[in-house]
Amino acid sequence: MRILFCGDAFPAAPRRLEQRLDAAHHQVIVAPAEGIEAFVAGTDVAIPLMCRIDAALMDAGGFRLIHQWGAGLEGVDLEAAKNRGIQVANVPTLGKNADSVAEHSILLALAVLRQLPVAQSSLQSRSLGAPLGRMLSGRTVCLYGLGAVAGAIARRLRSFDVRLVGITRDPGTPKAAVLGLDACYSTADRREALAQTDVLILCVPLAPETEGIIDEGALAALRPGAVVVNAARGSLMDYNALRAALESGHLGGAGLDVFWEEPFSPLDPLLALPNVIATPHIAGVTDGSYDQITDAVAANIERLRRGEPLLNLAT
Numbered sequence: 001m002r003i004l005f006c007g008d009a010f011p012a013a014p015r016r017l018e019q020r021l022d023a024a025h026h027q028v029i030v031a032p033a034e035g036i037e038a039f040v041a042g043t044d045v046a047i048p049l050m051c052r053i054d055a056a057l058m059d060a061g062g063f064r065l066i067h068q069w070g071a072g073l074e075g076v077d078l079e080a081a082k083n084r085g086i087q088v089a090n091v092p093t094l095g096k097n098a099d100s101v102a103e104h105s106i107l108l109a110l111a112v113l114r115q116l117p118v119a120q121s122s123l124q125s126r127s128l129g130a131p132l133g134r135m136l137s138g139r140t141v142c143l144y145g146l147g148a149v150a151g152a153i154a155r156r157l158r159s160f161d162v163r164l165v166g167i168t169r170d171p172g173t174p175k176a177a178v179l180g181l182d183a184c185y186s187t188a189d190r191r192e193a194l195a196q197t198d199v200l201i202l203c204v205p206l207a208p209e210t211e212g213i214i215d216e217g218a219l220a221a222l223r224p225g226a227v228v229v230n231a232a233r234g235s236l237m238d239y240n241a242l243r244a245a246l247e248s249g250h251l252g253g254a255g256l257d258v259f260w261e262e263p264f265s266p267l268d269p270l271l272a273l274p275n276v277i278a279t280p281h282i283a284g285v286t287d288g289s290y291d292q293i294t295d296a297v298a299a300n301i302e303r304l305r306r307g308e309p310l311l312n313l314a315t
Helices: 012-020 055-061 078-083 095-113 116-124 148-160 174-178 187-194 216-221 239-248 287-306
Strands: 002-006 027-031 045-047 065-067 087-089 140-144 163-168 183-186 199-202 226-230 251-256 276-278
Touching: 002 012, 012 027, 012 287, 045 287, 055 078, 065 287, 078 087, 095 148, 095 199, 095 226, 095 251, 095 276, 095 287, 140 148, 140 187, 148 163, 163 174, 163 187, 183 187, 187 216, 216 239, 239 251
Parallel strands: 002 027, 002 045, 045 065, 065 087, 140 163, 140 199, 163 183, 199 226, 226 251, 251 276
Antiparallel strands: none
């Protein structure tokens, strides 16, 4: 079977999958992000990574399966796939993948609070004891969305002695009790939650109803000096509103692992702000997470080869 990685981002992914599959039955190909069309012919399994898989690409490739390397399927035209009888699957953000994203989200929050870039500059200038950082302990952390990642974050944050609040569509969900939240609010009442928040961590998937949910009003509702962490999807936030809130000083900082367009331009003015810490979409890129994802993708590819029902189907 011919397996095509659409784009050359996340370079560890194809290497992991190739090591897991039997070379006698499978061929793993990596196509550059610009010019994927030249590689799609005869492809059985397309792995989109951060590339758009639309109807034209499906028709050119004749895919049997589109399998995301992770959870997000916003880059796949699901209706077009359904109309063409192409199966689409993903790997839910559970287990080690959720744990990895949780660890990185907390890393970003701590790095912003402790002004890590300024500290590194102080080391270079031989300036001891600067900057003055802020503790996470004693702060109110708001988890926007109560899925698997939020659960993994909540478990870890308890040891930091924080107050935890959540925002979700149904605040009466049992998940709120399981996560041990101090308070839980509906999305309709989110301003009440945000008004208490020192650190906002986004944990919601990108969908039409969540695109741009962190807008000017949401950011203004946060406590002065609050920190925003986003390791979910860049388009959950309004770029202009975020930049304005950071430049005005209303926000104390932002930790970003995802962006509005990826790869994100290193020359973007947002990245030049001293209160922004950015990483290149690596929250879920760990050995443990990739072991789990590789197992799931490889298992589905083998199921496809043997004509067995696939797991985690979206179509």
